[in-house]
Amino acid sequence: MLGLALSLGTPVLADSNLPPAALAYTQLADPAQEAKAKALMDTLRCLVCQGQSIADSDAEMAGDMRALVRQKIAAGESPGQVRKWLVERYGDYVTYDPPLSWVTAPLWLAPLVLLAIGLLLARRVFRRRRA
Structure with missing residues (x-):
């Protein structure tokens, strides 16, 4: 009985009640930077959903990753640098085309x-x- 209660409660705990990250659902002011960020986000896998890119996923972690990509692009990093940083942090699995x-x-x-x-x-x- 306890196992059933815990398994039913698990999806509820998947996301927190925290507000989304600042740039999770907000585009960058510079259209060129937003285009670079969006193109990169389309190639990165949501680590929670696994079948969706972070651009398409509504998971909290995907929102955090979108915000992180936008922050780094806005700070002047290239998409290649951001991708490299994410691969170092999360492994090759974060990309849809592993080397x-x-x-x-x-x-x-x-x-x-x-x-x-x-x-x-x-x-x-x-x-x-x-x-």
């Missing part, structure tokens, strides 16, 4: 291997139909 490394190699190679297997299977099927 090729020994850890991420299966993610990059799996589609190629599956494509090769599909081509081999298709070739066999077409050879059998001819004969």
Whole structure:
């Protein structure tokens, strides 16, 4: 019974009752800076939602990350510098296109291997139909 009560209460505790960060839902005054921030936010994964970018997510952490991106862009940092800082802080998982490394190699190679297997299977099927 206690386990059920705790599991039902968990979503309620996912976000705090704190107001959103200052730039979480407010655009930068400079349209060029806001365009850079928005382009970067579209490439960063929400660590809570996992399937959405921080630009699309309504999670509190995504709002905090949007505010952080906007603050750093407004302070004159390039999107590359902000991305690098976020990767150092949260790891490669924060980006939608992780760099090729020994850890991420299966993610990059799996589609190629599956494509090769599909081509081999298709070739066999077409050879059998001819004969």
